[in-house]
Amino acid sequence: MSESPLRVASGGTSGDRSRLIVDVLVDAFSDLMAADADAFRTKFRKMAADPFAFYRGSACLFYADMDVLEDRWADERTSRVWIQGDLHAENFGTYMDGAGRIVFDVNDFDEAYLGHVTWDLRRFAASFALLAWRKALGDDVISDLLRTHLTAYLDQVEAFTRSDEDRTFALTAADTEGAVREAILETTTRTRAALLDRMTVVENYQRRFADGGRARRLDDAERDRVLAALDRWRTTVVPPVRRRDVAYDVKDVIGTGGFGIGSAGLPAYNVLLEGYDQALENDVVLSLKQGNVAAPSRIVRDRRIAEYFEHHGHRTAVSQRALQSNASQFLGHTEIDGVGFVVQELSPYENDLDWEDLTEPEEIAPVMAQLGRATAKLHCVGDADSDHALVGFQTEEAITAMVGGRREEFLDELVGFAHAYARQTQEDHRLFVDAFRAGEIPGVSSSGSHPVRSSQA
Numbered sequence: 112m113s114e115s116p117l118r119v120a121s122g123g124t125s126g127d128r129s130r131l132i133v134d135v136l137v138d139a140f141s142d143l144m145a146a147d148a149d150a151f152r153t154k155f156r157k158m159a160a161d162p163f164a165f166y167r168g169s170a171c172l173f174y175a176d177m178d179v180l181e182d183r184w185a186d187e188r189t190s191r192v193w194i195q196g197d198l199h200a201e202n203f204g205t206y207m208d209g210a211g212r213i214v215f216d217v218n219d220f221d222e223a224y225l226g227h228v229t230w231d232l233r234r235f236a237a238s239f240a241l242l243a244w245r246k247a248l249g250d251d252v253i254s255d256l257l258r259t260h261l262t263a264y265l266d267q268v269e270a271f272t273r274s275d276e277d278r279t280f281a282l283t284a285a286d287t288e289g290a291v292r293e294a295i296l297e298t299t300t301r302t303r304a305a306l307l308d309r310m311t312v313v314e315n316y317q318r319r320f321a322d323g324g325r326a327r328r329l330d331d332a333e334r335d336r337v338l339a340a341l342d343r344w345r346t347t348v349v350p351p352v353r354r355r356d357v358a359y360d361v362k363d364v365i366g367t368g369g370f371g372i373g374s375a376g377l378p379a380y381n382v383l384l385e386g387y388d389q390a391l392e393n394d395v396v397l398s399l400k401q402g403n404v405a406a407p408s409r410i411v412r413d414r415r416i417a418e419y420f421e422h423h424g425h426r427t428a429v430s431q432r433a434l435q436s437n438a439s440q441f442l443g444h445t446e447i448d449g450v451g452f453v454v455q456e457l458s459p460y461e462n463d464l465d466w467e468d469l470t471e472p473e474e475i476a477p478v479m480a481q482l483g484r485a486t487a488k489l490h491c492v493g494d495a496d497s498d499h500a501l502v503g504f505q506t507e508e509a510i511t512a513m514v515g516g517r518r519e520e521f522l523d524e525l526v527g528f529a530h531a532y533a534r535q536t537q538e539d540h541r542l543f544v545d546a547f548r549a550g551e552i553p554g555v556s557s558s559g560s561h562p563v564r565s566s567q568a
Contacts, residue, residue: 139171188509193493196222199238223430236529263483271507327366347443422451433493
């Protein structure tokens with residue numbers, strides 16, 4: 112195995128690296144920590160579970176390292192490609208696209224931005240090395256599976272140079288296999304009615320959100336601000352042609368919390384809309400979530416890109432449209448109290464790829480190939496053929512020209528990076544846990560604000 116040298120941002124002792132980890136996390140999340148310290152305490156406890164969980168929650172640290180890593184695969188064009196921004200192994204799954212198809216693709220765009228095409232590839236490769244280490248796969252096996260992924264990626268990119276199908280390309284049940292096809296088929300059995308039954312109740316023939324859990328009822332003033340934001344959102348959607356449209360009448364609104372390890376502390380709301388008719392089974396649930404600073408944007412210093420977006424909610428919605436090409440009719444953005452929010456449907460047709468039962472290399476290999484094809488589509492769809500002006504060239508041509516006759520060098524370097532960065536992340540995880548336990552992360556104490564009392568007191 113040929114490994115590329117890895118120079119991380121601290122470049123010094125473990126103490127230097129520990130201070131860097133704390134500084135990067137505080138710089139990225141200090142405002143959200145101040146707004147909701149409890150949410151971040153929970154986030155950090157989840158990150159402490161294992162190196163992969165830490166990696167998922169620390170994209171900001173990854174980009175601090177990318178900022179000092181020489182990238183010989185980044186030229187004038189391949190350094191300015193639409194990227195997902197946090198492409199780890201658990202950010203793939205199913206959704207229903209704007210054409211009504213159940214597709215398998217990347218399904219999280221909170222960190223999407225423009226940057227080096229290799230940043231997505233490196234982040235995924237290192238995440239898989241961590242995931243595979245957790246499954247006790249050997250380094251040679253991990254290398255072979257990563258090469259399968261990257262080879263499928265490059266093959267699909269080259270295929271796009273010979274056709275114009277990047278905007279219609281999708282992984283569906285008809286052209287997938289194994290665990291990916293199983294995820295798609297399982298998704299087809301889901302229903303909006305089941306989602307509504309889980310989140311709502313019907314009283315006096317009217318549907319509303321169920322109380323309890325993270326649900327928070329709003330006072331009149333806050334509700335009015337959310338309804339005004341919905342009016343602004345309606346002007347930002349780009350619905351496809353449909354036989355019937357949604358009524359958009361609001362039936363209920365609640366406040367809720369952020370979603371997942373990456374969204375701790377972000378304000379959010381759920382809105383219940385009248386559906387395609389007055390029957391109760393097809394009402395629609397929207398999520399309004401405050402947009403966060405995209406991790407790659409912290410090291411991309413092109414003002415033209417930053418100034419293209421009105422706010423982070425706008426950036427998230429624009430990025431998702433660019434990277435999906437056939438996004439949901441509900442995708443849009445708005446503002447509440449001058450802060451940007453991304454708006455999209457809470458869909459019953461989103462189903463993450465389940466890695467739990469994928470244990471043997473022969474089961475994982477076809478999955479890796481299909482993830483490679485999905486990543487190629489992701490990068491190539493948001494280019495000069497899209498309706499976004501930030502990328503003015505054909506991405507597939509730029510990537511193919513960049514790699515040229517150096518395919519084996521490209522594969523070797525990214526596979527070597529994956530192993531080296533996975534080992535770095537394992538050490539970073541230990542340093543993070545030690546710092547968190549010792550109370551060295553300002554604003555978030557590991558013990559919380561309430562003392563633990565003995566049951567014998």
